[in-house]
Amino acid sequence: MSEHVRQTEPFRWEGIAVKPYKAEGAHFAGITRQTLFEGGDGLACQLRYFEVAPRGWSSLERHQHAHAVMIVRGASRVLVGDRIVEARTHDLVRVPPRTWHQFQTAGDEPLGFLCMVDCERDVPERPDAAALALLRTDPAIAAFIRI
Numbered sequence: 125m126s127e128h129v130r131q132t133e134p135f136r137w138e139g140i141a142v143k144p145y146k147a148e149g150a151h152f153a154g155i156t157r158q159t160l161f162e163g164g165d166g167l168a169c170q171l172r173y174f175e176v177a178p179r180g181w182s183s184l185e186r187h188q189h190a191h192a193v194m195i196v197r198g199a200s201r202v203l204v205g206d207r208i209v210e211a212r213t214h215d216l217v218r219v220p221p222r223t224w225h226q227f228q229t230a231g232d233e234p235l236g237f238l239c240m241v242d243c244e245r246d247v248p249e250r251p252d253a254a255a256l257a258l259l260r261t262d263p264a265i266a267a268f269i270r271i
């Protein structure tokens with residue numbers, strides 16, 4: 125990767141592909157992924173940019189690795205553990221290990237966020253029936269989650 129990568133238009137960068145969020149599945153909607161930094165040169169983390177269309181959502185999941193997120197476009201409602209937080213542009217969201225999380229767009233604007241993760245990380249786990257039942261004991265979370 126070169127030392128300088130230009131933005132070509134808002135939230136798009138020279139030579140960086142806009143990819144599907146995940147390979148397959150119906151457990152998310154309206155979301156793309158761009159890997160801005162792949163790690164390497166002693167950096168053990170990646171920086172990705174995700175963009176979620178209005179009314180879109182990321183998969184409801186948890187894993188051992190953590191996420192460090194900055195919202196850079198629009199607004200989000202985010203499930204983090206047992207909380208639903210309202211996150212606006214330039215807010216920070218931390219997802220600790222083994223914590224259920226889901227990002228949803230709030231409002232009519234696309235949601236864009238930067239997400240830092242370890243290069244070496246475990247595969248996300250999606251909730252089974254028992255985990256879903258537990259999540260749904262909170263009415264606010266029951267109304268929020270998309271699966």
Ligand code: MN
Binds near residue numbers: 248
């Ligand atoms: Mn995740």
